[in-house]
Each structure stands twice: as C-alpha cells, then as structure tokens.
Amino acid sequence: MEAGKYFRAGDRAELANDGVDRTIDLAPFVGTWVNTMRDTQGFAKLIVSHRDGKLFVQAFGAAAPELCDWGEVEAFAFADRVDSRKGAGFDAHYDTGSIEVAFQANMNLGLLVLLTFNRFKDGDSRAHYICREFFHR
C-alpha cells in the first residue's frame, strides 16, 4: 500500500509527517452526558470513559421505571484535521440482534451532538430512521 495518497487537498501526508505524536485527546468526550430533553423517548444518558487508550460508551435508553442499560461498547475517536490531536467526534455501534444502531457523535459548543442511524433487520416493516439528540454534562 502506498503511503501518503490523498483524495482531498487537506489530507496531504506532508501536513502530518513531522514526527509529532498525534494520539487523539479523548478528554473532551469523557464524562456523564445527559439528554437536554428531559422527556426524551430516545437515549437519556451516555457514560463515556477511556481505558488503556481506548474510548468506550455506555448508553441508557429512556424507560420506566428505570433507564434501559444498553451495555458498554468501544467507540472510535476522530480529530478535527489530519494534523491535529484535538478530539472532535467519535462513532460506535450497537447490535441488539434485531436492530443495529450506529452512533455518530460530535462536540459543539460544550454539547455532545448524537446522531443515531437505526436499522431494523430481516425485512422488518419499520423504516430505518435517524434521530438527533443533544447532551450536556
């Protein structure tokens, strides 16, 4: 595989070939995030943590009388540029067996903005759908 190729001018390898450590800073994501809509019917809470340099997310769906714990999955962090280590967003993926949910999160003005892509499996009559929610610490 040839190193240094690009398909956008901002991806040129020479922008990042200075030997600087670009391990992405996970700190902006870490914490307990609560949905800004108290009566949400989607995700009420996210716990984002890191261990051994890896990022993890634990999601809690709105349910009564207690929140529904989706368990913890690994998340993958992204910087804001090829030459940056500033954490700008992450993605993660849940698979319940009958539904797949892809998380795509980004930070904006102190909020965590979560877009979920919900796919029903096996020819389900329900449409695949997206949902956008906002969380504060």
Added chain:
Amino acid sequence: MKGAQKMTFRDFTSVVDYRTREANSGPSRVDPSPFRGVWVNTNDSAPHRIAKLVMSVRDGILMVHAWGYCTPDPCDWGEVPAEVFADSINSQTAMSFTATFDFGFMETKLQTNLKRGTMVIATTNKFSDLSGRSDYYTREFFYQIDDD
C-alpha cells in the same frame, strides 16, 4: 448499575420503535428521491472538503458520486451505493443516507441528514497507511444546484 435495568434483547430500543398500524407488513421502502441531483459545498475555502456530489437512483438504490477538493482538478472518488433512512419508523421519505468510500489507504464514511433544504454531511476518515495522519471528523453543508 443502580438506577438502570440491563438491556434485554428485543425488537425495539425505545418507545418510538414500537410497531404501529402505519408500519404495515412487508419490508420498508424509503423513497430516496429527495437526494437525487447535484449538491455543492457551501464552504469553498476548506481544504478537506468534499467539493461536489452527484446522486442518482438506480433500481431503487441511491447512488452517490463524490469529488474531493483538489487542485488543479477535483479528485474523483467514484460512485458507491448508499443506504437511506427516514425520520421515523412510519415514514417513507428519506431524510438521511450513509455511504462508505474505501480508498485502500483511507476509509471515509458519509453520514448525512437533510435540514431545511440543506444537506449536512458528517464524515469520519480513518487512515490505514501509517502515514502519521490523524483519523478525523468533518461536518459540511451542501446545497442543491441545477444539474444541466
């Protein structure tokens, strides 16, 4: 964990997923036509932008052809199929799509949504070539132009 019940595997993840009479039997068919056409980036100064998208529908599948900003000519990313999403389980109108471009040295995923005539595209870009480049995220905005 106190205050939460462990997820039981079932066919819904929240109350908005409950089946209703509007969600009839048979596979869902979300209409991808709102995306059909030519879309250009609102920001012509970002060096890591997608410059243009041409989207078409073939055999009911949304196809995405993208060009990255490069000089002197745009970089042609080629065309890939997309998966469309509605805004609710009962809707048949596409509000979003996802698509993946695999360049070998980098994988770029597009995750989009429509908002008031604007298409918002988030990309996640993962490098596999050990070039030292950071995996990175972008959020870009596009508007539709006439395709002639």
